[in-house]
Each structure stands twice: as C-alpha cells, then as structure tokens.
Amino acid sequence: MIATNLKIISVTLGTILFYTFLANAIPQVESEVPAALALGAGFTTEELVSAGEDLYFGAGGCTACHGTGTRAPNLETAEGSEGLIGERCEARTEGVACKEYLHESLVDPNGYLVEGYQPIMPDMSRTLSDAQIWALVAYMESLGGEVSVVAADIEEAASASAASTGAGAPAAVTASATMEPLELLREHQCLLCHMLGDEGGPIGPPLTGIGAEQDAESIRHAILQPNADTTAGYEAVAGTMPATFGQQLTAAQLEAMVQYLATQR
Amino acid sequence: MSRSLRSCRILSALLLAVATVVIVGPLLAQEGVTIGRQYGDFPVIGARGAVWIAAQVHLLFAAFVLGVPMFAIVAEAIGIFGKDARYDRLAKEFTRLLVIAYSATAIWGAVLTFFLTTLYPAFWSHLAEIFEVSMWIYVGLFFVETFTLYLYYYGWNHWKVGRAKLAHWGLGILLNIWGTAVMFIANSWLSYMMSPPEGMTADTAPGMVQFWSAFANATWMPINIHRIIANVVFGGAIVAAYSGYRFLLAKSDEERAHYDWMGYVGNLIAIGALIVLPFAGYWLGREIYEYNQQMGITMMGGFMSWLWIIQAFLIGVLFLAGNYYLWVGMGRIPGAERFTPYIKYMLLVLVIGVIVWATPHTMIADRDELAAMGGTHHPFLGVLGVMSAKNTAVNLMILTTFLSFLLYRRANIRPTVSWAKTGTLIQGGFFVLAALIVLFYGIYGYFVTAIVRIGFSVYQVLSVLIAIVAVVIIDVMLARGAESRGDIRWGQMPPRSQYALFVLVVTFTWLMGLMGFARSGIRQHWHVWEVMPDTSAWAATPALGYAAQMISVCVAVFLAMISFIFWLGGLIEKPDVVAEPPEPREPLLESHRRPIPGSDLDFQPAD
Numbered sequence: 001m002i003a004t005n006l007k008i009i010s011v012t013l014g015t016i017l018f019y020t021f022l023a024n025a026i027p028q029v030e031s032e033v034p035a036a037l038a039l040g041a042g043f044t045t046e047e048l049v050s051a052g053e054d055l056y057f058g059a060g061g062c063t064a065c066h067g068t069g070t071r072a073p074n075l076e077t078a079e080g081s082e083g084l085i086g087e088r089c090e091a092r093t094e095g096v097a098c099k100e101y102l103h104e105s106l107v108d109p110n111g112y113l114v115e116g117y118q119p120i121m122p123d124m125s126r127t128l129s130d131a132q133i134w135a136l137v138a139y140m141e142s143l144g145g146e147v148s149v150v151a152a153d154i155e156e157a158a159s160a161s162a163a164s165t166g167a168g169a170p171a172a173v174t175a176s177a178t179m180e181p182l183e184l185l186r187e188h189q190c191l192l193c194h195m196l197g198d199e200g201g202p203i204g205p206p207l208t209g210i211g212a213e214q215d216a217e218s219i220r221h222a223i224l225q226p227n228a229d230t231t232a233g234y235e236a237v238a239g240t241m242p243a244t245f246g247q248q249l250t251a252a253q254l255e256a257m258v259q260y261l262a263t264q265r
Numbered sequence: 266m267s268r269s270l271r272s273c274r275i276l277s278a279l280l281l282a283v284a285t286v287v288i289v290g291p292l293l294a295q296e297g298v299t300i301g302r303q304y305g306d307f308p309v310i311g312a313r314g315a316v317w318i319a320a321q322v323h324l325l326f327a328a329f330v331l332g333v334p335m336f337a338i339v340a341e342a343i344g345i346f347g348k349d350a351r352y353d354r355l356a357k358e359f360t361r362l363l364v365i366a367y368s369a370t371a372i373w374g375a376v377l378t379f380f381l382t383t384l385y386p387a388f389w390s391h392l393a394e395i396f397e398v399s400m401w402i403y404v405g406l407f408f409v410e411t412f413t414l415y416l417y418y419y420g421w422n423h424w425k426v427g428r429a430k431l432a433h434w435g436l437g438i439l440l441n442i443w444g445t446a447v448m449f450i451a452n453s454w455l456s457y458m459m460s461p462p463e464g465m466t467a468d469t470a471p472g473m474v475q476f477w478s479a480f481a482n483a484t485w486m487p488i489n490i491h492r493i494i495a496n497v498v499f500g501g502a503i504v505a506a507y508s509g510y511r512f513l514l515a516k517s518d519e520e521r522a523h524y525d526w527m528g529y530v531g532n533l534i535a536i537g538a539l540i541v542l543p544f545a546g547y548w549l550g551r552e553i554y555e556y557n558q559q560m561g562i563t564m565m566g567g568f569m570s571w572l573w574i575i576q577a578f579l580i581g582v583l584f585l586a587g588n589y590y591l592w593v594g595m596g597r598i599p600g601a602e603r604f605t606p607y608i609k610y611m612l613l614v615l616v617i618g619v620i621v622w623a624t625p626h627t628m629i630a631d632r633d634e635l636a637a638m639g640g641t642h643h644p645f646l647g648v649l650g651v652m653s654a655k656n657t658a659v660n661l662m663i664l665t666t667f668l669s670f671l672l673y674r675r676a677n678i679r680p681t682v683s684w685a686k687t688g689t690l691i692q693g694g695f696f697v698l699a700a701l702i703v704l705f706y707g708i709y710g711y712f713v714t715a716i717v718r719i720g721f722s723v724y725q726v727l728s729v730l731i732a733i734v735a736v737v738i739i740d741v742m743l744a745r746g747a748e749s750r751g752d753i754r755w756g757q758m759p760p761r762s763q764y765a766l767f768v769l770v771v772t773f774t775w776l777m778g779l780m781g782f783a784r785s786g787i788r789q790h791w792h793v794w795e796v797m798p799d800t801s802a803w804a805a806t807p808a809l810g811y812a813a814q815m816i817s818v819c820v821a822v823f824l825a826m827i828s829f830i831f832w833l834g835g836l837i838e839k840p841d842v843v844a845e846p847p848e849p850r851e852p853l854l855e856s857h858r859r860p861i862p863g864s865d866l867d868f869q870p871a872d
Contacts, residue, residue: 016775
C-alpha cells in the first residue's frame with residue numbers, strides 16, 4: 001500500500017514539476033507597467049527617442065501587431081518601397097507633417113487607417129500619457145527620418161490636458177455665470193452626445209421633444225443622477241454620462257436648463 | 266466523525282464566508298467610507314501571490330463541487346431510468362465526497378474575501394459598490410444550495426423508490442440550478458474586470474455604473490458556458506482519478522471491478538466533454554476580440570503568445586492519455602483484439618497533431634530574434650504554426666479520439682440487424698468525408714486572406730460535429746439486439762492504465778490554472794480594464810515561468826487537500842461493493858421498497 005501511494009505521489013509530483021520546467025524553459029516575457037515618463041527640463045532628443053523605444057518594445061505593447069504577422073504595418077521595415085516609418089510618414093497624408101500624422105495615428109487610430117488593414121489599433125491615450133505618446137512619435141520618426149518632436153509639443157499637450165481636466169475632474173468643469181440655457185448646454189458639452197434640433201451628437205438620447213416625454217422633475221433628476229435609469233435603446237452607453245453637473249451648475253443655472261428642456265415639445 | 270460534527274464544521278465555514286461577504290463587503294462599499302490605503306502587504310509571496318493562491322484553489326474546489334453534482338444527477342438518472350443500481354451507488358458515493366469538499370470550498374472563499382478586503386481594499390470597495398446587490402443574492406443562494414445539498418445527500422436512502430426517488434432526483438437538479446446561479450454571479454464580478462461596460466472610464470464613479478450593464482458584460486456569458494463545460498470535464502477527471510486510486514488499493518476482485526468501471530465512466534465523461542470545450546473557448550476568445558482588439562491581440566499574439574504553446578502541449582497530453590487509457594482498456598473486452606492493429610495509426614495521427622498544434626508561429630520577438638529567424642516567422646515552422654494547420658490538426662485529433670471511443674464501444678458486440686455492414690460502411694464514410702473536409706479547408710486556407718481563412722474553421726468544426734452525431738445515431742441503431750462477444754472483464758486492467766488517470770487529472774488541474782492566468786493576465790496592469798489601474802508593487806503581469814510556479818503550488822495544494830478529503834470519505838463510510846458482472850438491474854421506480862444492492866445500508870432510515 002505504501003509503495004502504491006508513493007508511486008501515485010511520484011507520478012503526480014513528476015507531472016507537475018515537468019510542466020513547471022517546460023513553462024520555465026521557453027522565452028520569458030513579462031508585461032511591464034508603463035512607467036511614468038520623467039523628462040528633465042533640458043532633455044535631449046536621444047533621451048526622448050530612447051524612452052519611446054523602451055515603450056515601443058515594452059509596456060506600449062506595439063510589437064504585438066507592428067512587427068509580427070500581418071495584423072498591422074511593420075514600422076521597422078520597409079512596407080513595399082516606401083521605406084521605414086520615419087521615411088514614409090511625411091508622404092502618408094498630404095499637408096500633414098510627419099509628427100502630426102504619427103500622433104494622430106496613436107490617439108485617433110482609425111482616422112488614418114492604412115489600406116488593407118483592419119481597424120484594430122486602440123486609442124493609446126487611454127493607456128499612455130501625453131509625454132509617452134510624444135516619445136513614441138519621436139522614436140518612430142527616428143526610424144529613417146528626422147526627429148521633429150520638441151519640448152514644446154510635450155509642454156503644450158500637458159497644459160492642454162491640465163486645462164481640460166483640472167484636478168482629475170471631467171472635462172468642461174469651468175462654470176461661467178451665464179443663465180442662457182442653450183449656452184449652458186453647449187458649455188457643459190451636453191450637445192456632444194445629445195441632439196437638440198440640428199445640433200448635437202447621436203450618442204445619448206435626443207433632447208429634441210424631451211418636454212413631451214418628461215416633466216421638469218424627471219429632467220432635473222436625469223441631470224443630477226444621470227445613471228439612475230437608462231433610456232431604452234441606450235443600454236450600450238449606460239453609465240457614461242458624468243454625474244457631476246450638480247456641482248458644476250449653480251442652482252439657478254440648473255433650473256434654467258431644466259425649465260428650458262421641459263419646454264422642448 | 267459524527268454527522269452532527271461534520272454538519273457543524275460545514276455550517277461554521279459557511280457562516281464565516283457569509284459573514285465576510287455580508288459584513289465586510291458592503292461596509293467598504295458604502296459611499297463616503299474612506300479607504301485609508303490602496304494596498305496591503307503579505308509576507309514572503311506578496312499580496313498578489315496570496316490572492317492568486319486563494320483564488321485559484323477556491324476556484325478548483327468550486328469547479329469540483331459544481332462539476333460533481335452534474336455528474337451525480339446524470340448517474341442517478343441512468344440508475345433510475347436505466348434501472349441500473351450501480352449508477353445510483355456511484356452518484357451517492359460522489360455526493361458524499363461533495364459534502365466534505367463543500368466546506369473546503371467555503372473556507373477558501375472566505376480566505377479569498379479576507380485577502381481581497383485586507384490586501385486590495387480600494388479595489389474591493391470599487392467592486393462591492395457596483396455589485397453589492399448581487400453579493401447579497403449570492404449569499405442567499407449559497408444558503409439555499411447548502412441545504413439542498415444536505416437534503417439531497419442525507420435523504421438518499423429515505424427517498425429511494427417510486428415517486429420519492431424522482432423527487433430526490435429533482436433535488437439534485439435543484440442543487441445544480443443553485444450552484445450554476447452562484448457561479449454565474451461570481452463570474453459577473455471577474456468578467457466585469459475584463460470587460461467593463463463600454464464608455465466607462467477612469468473618471469466614472471462606481472456608483473454611477475448601471476448594475477445590469479456591469480453584471481451582464483461582454484464576456485460574462487461565454488465564460489459561464491465555458492466554465493459549465495469545464496466543470497463537467499474536471500468532475501469526470503476527479504472521479505476517474507479517485508477510481509484509479511481505489512482500484513490500485515482494492516483488496517478484492519469485486520472492488521477492483523467496481524472501481525475499474527467507475528474510472529471508465531469518469532474518463533468517458535471527462536474526454537467527452539473535453540471534445541466540446543474548444544468550441545466554447547473559441548466563442549470566449551471571439552468575444553474578447555470583439556470587446557477589445559488590443560486585449561485579444563495581447564492574449565494570442567502579445568506577451569502571452571507562448572502560453573498557447575504550453576496549452577497545446579497540455580491538451581496533447583490529455584488526448585494521448587485519454588486514448589491510451591481506452592486502448593489499454595480494450596484488452597479486457599472480448600473481440601477488441603480485431604481493432605488492435607489500428608491503434609498505431611491512431612497514435613500516429615495524435616502525435617503528428619500535437620506536434621503541429623504546439624508549433625509556434627506569431628511569437629513576440631525582439632530585434633535580435635527577428636534577425637536570427639530572417640523575418641517575422643520561422644522559415645520552416647512558420648508554415649506549420651498558422652491557424653490553417655493548427656485547426657486541421659486539432660479537428661483530426663478530435664475525430665481520432667472519437668474513433669477510439671467508437672471502437673471501444675463496438676469491441677464486444679456483433680450487430681444482428683440486416684443492414685449492419687451497410688451501416689458500418691456509412692459510418693466509415695462519415696469519418697472519411699469529415700477528414701477530407703477538414704484537410705481540404707486546411708490546405709485551401711493557405712491560399713486565401715486571413716479573414717476568409719478564419720471562416721473556414723467553422724466548416725471544419727461543423728463537419729466533425731456532424732460526423733460525430735451521425736455516427737453515434739447509426740451506432741445506437743446498430744447496437745439494438747446485437748449479440749455479445751463476451752462480457753467485459755471489469756477489473757482486469759494493468760495498473761499502468763490507472764496512472765494515466767492521474768496524469769489526466771493533474772493535467773486538467775494544471776491547465777485550469779494556466780487558463781486562469783491567461784484570462785486574468787490579459788488585463789495586464791489593470792484591476793478593471795482601462796478603468797481602474799493596478800498601482801501596487803505587483804502590478805506587472807509576470808512571465809510564464811513565475812506563473813507556472815504559482816500554478817504548480819495551487820495544483821499541489823488542491824490535490825493534497827482533495828486527497829485528504831477522499832481519505833476522509835473512506836473513513837466515514839466504506840462503500841459496499843457488489844460483484845460485477847452480472848450487472849444489477851434494480852427497478853428503482855418500483856412502488857415497493859427494497860434495499861438497493863450495494864447501497865449504504867448504514868444510513869437506511871428506520872421505517
């Protein structure tokens with residue numbers, strides 16, 4: 001009985017150890033966390049390119065598609081006769097400079113979809129900082145081209161980001177003193193997602209005719225607690241409307257907006 | 266150990282788990298509660314290691330206690346409707362182990378919850394704020410499931426004939442429903458971490474998230490289905506290994522025959538369900554890609570690409586060990602010797618299939634490696650590693666394994682129907698046709714674009730599935746009124762065959778750990794994908810080598826504990842074993858009460 005038990009334990013442990021050995025014998029690749037890019041005031045182009053290269057081959061995850069297989073253009077080798085990405089970027093879109101083209105490709109990747117490829121590139125601004133994105137641009141420019149990214153690009157991006165987001169709050173938190181409802185709707189970017197007449201976007205439920213469907217109290221509730229209920233047909237975007245308007249609008253502004261919308265029949 | 270003592274222990278574990286979820290979770294979730302720190306620390310292995318082990322071992326136990334009831338109700342149904350008492354006894358024997366394993370599951374669940382609340386308080390608060398309602402429902406279902414299990418097990422001998430037996434079977438079905446519901450709820454939490462509602466960003470406060478959009482997220486249902494099937498596979502494998510252990514230690518031929526048969530049933534269920542599992546995995550993978558291409562690419566072509574080579578190897582081991590067990594088992598079947606010459610060809614197909622499937626293709630590589638290969642793909646292996654070749658290999662492996670089962674099933678029967686020869690030829694025709702379709706699309710896939718090639722896998726899978734269904738239907742009809750070439754000599758298996766069952770269960774368990782790492786690891790440094798970053802010291806996703814060590818620790822802990830439970834089960838109650846053959850044919854639905862041969866008479870209520 002003891003011999004049988006020992007045999008069973010040996011087979012079990014032997015199998016476990018073999019799999020452990022096998023997994024340790026193959027190339028070891030760790031998924032790093034993108035480190036915050038700390039560039040000194042007088043950083044050099046080489047430092048920026050080096051930081052971009054680290055991101056490109058590391059935490060940026062670029063090589064998962066750019067460099068293997070046929071998912072995305074290979075940036076480090078010539079695509080056809082166009083040369084490396086640093087050479088060919090200038091000619092990609094007429095009138096758009098290389099660095100602008102590359103930057104746009106990273107933050108709005110489907111804007112410049114290369115023919116023959118699927119729109120699979122993610123918006124890198126969701127995972128990388130502005131400085132990291134510019135570092136990537138600099139690295140790609142260095143592949144066969146001249147690096148044109150300068151400190152001003154990074155500073156400009158950083159200040160624009162700070163102005164739009166404040167201390168981590170949603171965009172457009174700067175409240176004005178206006179009491180004009182339509183101006184308030186525009187100022188608080190409601191019309192980015194909601195249609196009102198000919199103006200606005202189709203992401204959220206339209207505000208045109210909202211007064212015929214909801215009374216003032218419901219509208220007020222929907223502005224202050226936008227995610228308490230979901231309008232039928234908009235489940236896919238549920239939870240996306242900011243619930244910060246209670247803090248951004250004064251009581252009078254909120255009331256002006258509510259009364260205005262309640263009259264939209 | 267007395268029943269009351271056992272019940273107390275189980276109840277204590279349950280109360281511990283329930284108290285954790287009910288008290289700690291919502292407290293942290295309350296709006297306005299200040300989380301003093303983001304992360305805690307754990308000695309030696311760190312916070313991530315502690316949560317990793319607790320989560321993985323809890324999941325393995327959970328898979329066991331969810332898989333075995335499915336196994337039990339099917340076995341009980343065969344016992345009732347097939348009037349075969351062996352299956353009833355089999356179902357009860359495993360439900361007994363289930364009762365003990367249930368407390369281990371609850372304890373590990375409590376450990377996991379405590380680790381999360383103390384080591385990842387901010388993350389737990391985020392999760393609880395969104396899912397608190399489902400956590401309360403979870404707790405309620407947990408109670409209901411527990412008491413249904415008590416009724417099911419302790420009522421086995423009391424409700425064993427007539428309508429009462431059917432009602433008892435109904436309890437088993439209820440047990441499965443509660444267990445599945447509990448699993449679905451827990452799955453929503455982890456799948457939310459992978460695929461939070463689209464549009465949700467780091468600025469979205471958890472309290473603003475619509476509950477249902479977070480609960481029924483993009484990967485929730487594929488994971489549910491994948492886990493249901495995987496639990497059946499796991500339950501079958503554990504049953505088979507348990508039987509193997511009992512077989513090796515059996516003291517009589519009767520006992521050996523019983524556990525030989527039980528091992529066969531467990532292996533049949535495990536490998537049978539395994540054949541379906543890749544299709545559920547394919548659905549889950551597709552949903553991941555549809556939800557977020559980057560996540561999908563990270564999974565299949567990014568830093569995790571080597572993981573799939575290890576997975577292919579492990580599944581290859583499963584196919585080889587499962588088939589080996591069947592081939593050795595044919596030695597105890599009169600008439601099976603006529604199929605022996607074909608075994609070497611089936612082995613050849615399986616080995617070639619494993620080699621092709623485990624061939625690397627789109628590997629993440631640095632510049633030096635790319636230069637050494639002379640391009641992005643290996644000049645020779647790159648051709649074998651593409652999906653056309655891999656899909657072809659795996660479909661042919663599935664067909665071959667099914668052929669093994671068919672030969673095993675046909676080994677000791679001689680069909681007597683007039684169309685027996687024609688039927689066998691048609692069956693052969695289905696096999697050949699399916700193999701040709703698989704090969705055709707495999708080769709054609711090299712000449713079309715990727716998007717067209719992906720669609721070919723559907724034709725390959727469908728042809729194999731249709732062949733399997735058609736062949737089974739014909740075989741069932743062929744077996745009607747068939748003559749026996751001799752009884753199966755249960756118990757006359759060489760001991761080496763039982764070690765194949767141990768390799769199977771270790772491989773299944775290790776594979777579950779590996780796939781758990783894949784599912785969780787593709788989030789990389791995010792607690793909740795692109796919503797809540799992991800800013801702890803353990804945020805980087807480790808390489809496969811480190812992950813393998815963690816997986817092995819989890820597997821070893823689980824197997825040690827489950828072995829202890831099996832041993833404990835043996836101490837509590839020794840199952841009676843009846844001589845086989847002849848197979849007992851007890852009419853369980855008879856209105857009069859008679860003890861079932863081999864049933865546990867010590868629990869027979871006084872009536």
